[in-house]
Amino acid sequence: MIQKQQSMVFSPYIELYDLIVPKDNMLRKINDLIDFSFVYDELKDNYCKDNGRNAIDPVRMFKYLLLKTIHDLSDADIVERSKYDMSFKYFLNMAPEEAVIDPSSLTKFRKLRLKDVNLLDLLINKTVGIAIEKEIIKSSSLIVDATHSKARYNQMKPREVLMERSKNLRKAIYQVDESMKEKFPAKNTKDILEDEIAYTQELIAVVEKEEVLKQYPKVKEQLNLLKETVADDIEQLQCSKDQDAKIGHKTADSSFFGYKTHLAMSEERIITAAVITTGEKNDGKYLKDLIEKSREAGMKIDAVIGDTAYSEKDNIQYTKENEIKLVSKLHPLITQGGRQKEEEFEFNKDAGLYVCKAGHMAIRKARTGKKGGGKNQRDTYYFDIEKCKRCPFREGCYQEGAKSKTYSVTIKSNEHSEQEKFQESEYFKEKSKERYKIEAKNSELKHRHGYDVAASSGLIGMELQGAMAIFTVNLKRIIKLLG
Incomplete structure (x- = not known):
């Protein structure tokens, strides 16, 4: 009751x-x-x-x-x-x-x-409503971006998760008392989860007896985290990894395993909308959702500020239809007029390469066609054929026995002349300077409120974590502005 x-x-x-x-x-x-x-x-x-x-x-x-x-x-x-x-x-x-x-x-x-x-939208709308009521939000511009969070079980083996947390506990203890090395049990050397759990429990038992050590906050926090892992997460540890998390790419050479949070924020640094997805999703695809959620929260929107990921043709058309200025520089590789299988291949603006729906990034690209010729130039992206052979989505995508897998895009000229002209205006250049604010907000979420790593497994857990973290930073910002 x-x-x-x-x-x-x-x-x-x-x-x-x-x-x-x-x-x-x-x-x-x-x-x-x-x-x-x-x-x-x-x-x-x-x-x-x-x-x-x-x-x-x-x-x-x-x-x-x-x-x-x-x-x-x-x-x-x-x-x-x-x-x-x-x-x-x-x-x-x-x-x-x-x-x-x-x-x-x-x-x-x-x-x-x-x-x-739906805690995410509920808590964001609550804080935005307070900010509007208190006349804190006076701007009519949105700044948009996406930030990534690594999965809690970051493609680590179950045993590696326990090893990492045990190591953090020992490290905290050695900063206080190095002589504890003699009291600790011998480390497990077998690649068996049950043996690692047994070692972890022995380690916890030793530390639990040291009343003085447990008074140190760093030691106590790491001990409690390890105990919580052993007590509550054994079921999760039986899985090889987070089943919802996906591989996302920050550049052509770096990737992460986890989730993305797509954010919209007012110029006063109040987050007005968020969409949480798996890590491989394209940033620009969620602009419409962010705008509509922000409007539902009570925002009036005249302009949207974002990086090149948001200058897709669909976004240019959507913002034009809704009389919103899109302050996002054109990128020649994501503003094509049309391409096949758009839902299966998404462009990663950081790497400059396409990613298939399985999360595999192209390994190289080549351009064909003559500049200034009668025909449009094409960019062809080549994928790792060995991954294609084993891919769960290969049916209808990979032809059995093929020696290569490619995806081609036609580069069209003069498709976005209005946007090109707009981005040379003084208004565009001035508004672009506001974009840094959302990068600072992403940093606050990650470094002050633990948003760099998922607190639990699964997309539902990530949405709960996102809801509480965004609610927290919005309340802090409102209090600061009121003060």
Whole structure:
């Protein structure tokens, strides 16, 4: 049964908060800024209304997740800190002497209560609505970009995941006490997951006995993360990798295994829309979604600012039809008039090569046709034939026995004369200078709120992580601008 506990629990010590939590404390400001009762309305269908024990207040559980994102800590560490941090207790609407939740409750809350809730759009729209109401957003321009997050199991073998986290724990301990090397069990040398789990459990047992060591925050955080992995993620570790994550390409020579978050942001640095996809997706394909989601959130849009990935012909036509200026430089290889199998081959503007729907990037390209001749020039992209032979999508794409697999694109001239003229204007040049802002926002998400690596496996988990991270940075930005 769901119960509302928004009002503070009666306590003789309640006045301590006025003495201990400063008026300019960020958590106090967030509490004053936003009414969290919307959480009840969104989650009520995921609770039993008339049967069972009373559930922990969903607003409190939601706030725990928000604290976890703000401080980038494990479930165990965020609950532990809420025992003694009075600003946490104030934010969570707890009495100073009240007991905290069990960390395992957060896992259940994520899996059971947040399922089937479009949290990403909900939380973004909530913060954009506040920003518009407070007259923080005054611009009518969107800045768009995509940022990548590596999968939690970054194409590592299950054993390698445990090895990496064990190493991080030992490293943190050696910074405090190198003599601990003598107490640790011998490292596992067999390529057997069960043996690595056994070693990890022995290592945890040794560290658990060292009460002094566990008082060091770095050691404690790494220990809790390793324990959480062993206790909760064994089932995930049985998989060779994250089943939803895909290979994306940052350049022709570098790639990542994970997800992409396509973002739209106002010039005031408030994120107005997001779409989370697997890593191989093309940035430019999501411009329409970002514009429409931003409008639904309440934004008025006169211009969109992005890199060359957004200057596809479809985007030029869409923005023109909707009377939006597209501040995106043309790229000769992604603005062709027409090509075959557009849904199967997408252009990666960073690498300058096409990627097939299996996520394989072309290994080289060649141009045919004479410049200035009567016929259009063509760019032909060559794929690794050995990968094509084993590809699950080879039927209808790869012809059995073929010695090469290519994809050709016709380069058309004068297709985008209006856009070419526009990008020479002073307006275009001035607006282009705003694009750096979204790169700084991507950096904030990754380096301050752990968005560089997925916190769990699967696209659903990535969307939850994205929702909380974007909600956090938007609230922080609103508070800063109000201040």
